Amino acid sequence: MLTFIYALGIVFAFVVGAVIGSFLNVLIYRIPRNLNFWKGYSFCPACQHRLYPKDLVPVFSYLLLGRKCRYCGQPISPRYMLNELLCGGLGVAAWCAFLEPAGFLRALLNNNHTTPALLAAALYFAVLCILLVTAWIDADTMDIYDGTNIALAVCGVASIFIGPEMPLRTHLIGAAAVSVPLLILSLFVSGAFGLGDVLLMAAAGLFLGWQGAIVAVFVGILIGGAYGAFLLATKRKGGKEHFAFGPALCIGIGTAMFFSQPLITWYSGLL
Numbered sequence: 001m002l003t004f005i006y007a008l009g010i011v012f013a014f015v016v017g018a019v020i021g022s023f024l025n026v027l028i029y030r031i032p033r034n035l036n037f038w039k040g041y042s043f044c045p046a047c048q049h050r051l052y053p054k055d056l057v058p059v060f061s062y063l064l065l066g067r068k069c070r071y072c073g074q075p076i077s078p079r080y081m082l083n084e085l086l087c088g089g090l091g092v093a094a095w096c097a098f099l100e101p102a103g104f105l106r107a108l109l110n111n112n113h114t115t116p117a118l119l120a121a122a123l124y125f126a127v128l129c130i131l132l133v134t135a136w137i138d139a140d141t142m143d144i145y146d147g148t149n150i151a152l153a154v155c156g157v158a159s160i161f162i163g164p165e166m167p168l169r170t171h172l173i174g175a176a177a178v179s180v181p182l183l184i185l186s187l188f189v190s191g192a193f194g195l196g197d198v199l200l201m202a203a204a205g206l207f208l209g210w211q212g213a214i215v216a217v218f219v220g221i222l223i224g225g226a227y228g229a230f231l232l233a234t235k236r237k238g239g240k241e242h243f244a245f246g247p248a249l250c251i252g253i254g255t256a257m258f259f260s261q262p263l264i265t266w267y268s269g270l271l
């Protein structure tokens with residue numbers, strides 16, 4: 001019975017994640033185009049035809065419609081579906097990080113012990129969603145928008161109250177620990193990091209605390225460096241060209257959210 005309830009909780013987290021992922025696709029498309037995202041209907045990017053709920057069921061609509069638009073027959077990029085699946089997975093990750101089996105049932109019954117865990121899981125999921133939007137938009141446009149950084153900073157402030165326990169000064173030092181060195185670096189090495197990256201790490205550091213912020217930038221630089229080396233090796237970019245560093249930083253932040261403690265322990269064991 002417990003296993004069943006546990007599985008039900010995970011399915012619930014995945015479905016909620018995928019539905020929200022579908023909305024994030026809208027944000028990722030509209031924010032850089034300066035389109036209003038709280039009103040107006042969804043439309044096909046190719047033919048502009050209005051999309052109805054039957055066209056917008058996460059994952060299923062895409063597969064049932066044979067990966068093309070119902071109205072114009074233009075192929076639809078698989079990235080929207082992949083993003084929905086990824087966001088469902090992130091929902092499960094946030095869920096499992098805070099809620100033990102059947103925890104959500106107790107939360108529904110408003111047991112005070114579990115409600116903070118549900119809030120913490122929701123906060124984690126919100127941060128993961130913001131990172132997903134930031135990473136996609138940066139990959140698309142090479143820009144990190146103030147709006148997503150502000151949303152992340154709001155989550156950072158919220159984490160002081162409902163996140164995993166951490167002293168206030170750890171949060172505050174976290175906001176500066178990585179962002180200030182990055183800012184100095186960006187002043188001396190032009191094009192190394194943009195102001196968007198600096199503000200992203202300030203907001204993420206507030207959320208993660210300084211240890212987490214250092215893990216995040218470390219993982220981000222490893223991933224970004226490996227990706228840059230791959231681009232150079234395959235001659236997709238020349239040595240002087242820039243590529244978006246935001247996605248690598250976002251992966252680093254996401255990794256630090258879940259694994260900063262084990263990573264710190266592992267790394268200090270190597271020294």
Ligand SMILES: [Zn+2]
Nearest residue numbers: 044047069072
């Ligand atoms: Zn169409």
